[in-house]
Amino acid sequence: MSALLEVEGLTAGYGAAPVLHDVSLSVQPGQIVAVLGANGAGKSTLLRTLSGLLPATSGRVTFDGQDLRGVRVERMVHLGIAHVPEGRGVVTELTVDENLRLGGLWRKPQPPLEPIYELFPRLAERRGHLGHQLSGGERQMLAIGRALAAQPRLLLLDEPSLGLAPKITAQIMGLLRDLRDRTGLAVLLVEQNVRSALSIADQGVVLSLGRIVTRHDAATLVDDADLRHAYLGF
Template sequence: MTALLEITSLTAGYGAAPVLHEVDLSVGEGQIVAVLGANGAGKTTLLRAISNTLPVTAGSTRFDGIDLKSVKVERMVRHGIAHVPEGRGVVTELTVEENLRLGGLWRKEKPKLDEVYELFPALANRRSHLGHQLSGGERQMLAIGRALVAKPRLLLLDEPSLGLAPKITALIMGLLRDLRDRTGLSVLLVEQNVRSALSIADEGVVLNLGRVAARQKAGTLADDADLRHAYLGF
């Protein structure tokens, strides 16, 4: 499988303290890769390093052959990368529809919001509601929907199930799997809900103290009891 995202010997952190140490990782076209590990393992740091919201100390991050270290944060989406950070970062003072339109600002053509409303009918029913009037699940749908308006090739998704009811988590995971199958979207998914993540992922990468402890096919990783007990807590 052709690698769309290729990370080699990536070292990054905050100030003088590295969090990631020589991480190697790749995401292929139309592939979901789940990044797993305990709190503090470096999962969120990895996504921030890829999207250049955190300086990279050493190593390389390449997307479709482009060196991402030379790409400004605000231009990432133009290259086909959308980052949905932990915390459902919607603009609470704007309506659902206004938030979605933000995702398509850089595109020349008019954003196709109806496609998002088809994916998330709950948002269609609340399109005129302000962000602060939405439930946690609706905010997560909105954050993902806004990213999808930009028509990314790669979606960086940080803890989408955090604080959500199991039913909403299942809906979001099913949507990601469907988008991969129908559109070829690639996803790098950081997730604490290991079972949910591995149920839709093609591969799983386990981080431990900023290093890759294991990388296996998702089904193999789910069946590896010793590794799960050692690094994932179940």
């Protein structure tokens, strides 16, 4: 099977200081790949570069065979890539319903929101509430829901569990697994909660100081005690 996302020799950073060094990885259709590592490893920089928010210094990124160099951020969405950055960015002055409609605004006709509300019953209960009236978990659900409203094929998801209670984290991880199984959505997941990420991931990529130190299926990473202690903190 051909990779949906292919990253080869990617180097990127801020100004003259590279953060990522010669990073190569791939994501297959319907696969969850977890990007793991300590703070400062370059995980968020990787997602920002893949979504076009940060230019690459060198290397090649292709999505479904199309070279993404020079592709504008808004075009990425049209191609089928959705990025949920760290921080649960929602428009706090808009309602839940209005935030979700923003996600599919470019599609004509706009996709129905009911499938999103079926995924997130709590959002259905809060659909008329403003963003600033939501809890942290509800905002994370809304950020993911808005990305899904664009009907992506690849979801770039940055630290979805940050600051959330374990119960909410488990719900979100379960949702990602269900989406992969039911719809074939591919997910590149950056996550500090290593156990949660590996519990749903097909493969794991471990970054250290901007370089990939290992790539394995999730079960192998869980079973490798030396690797876990050295890079993953458990």
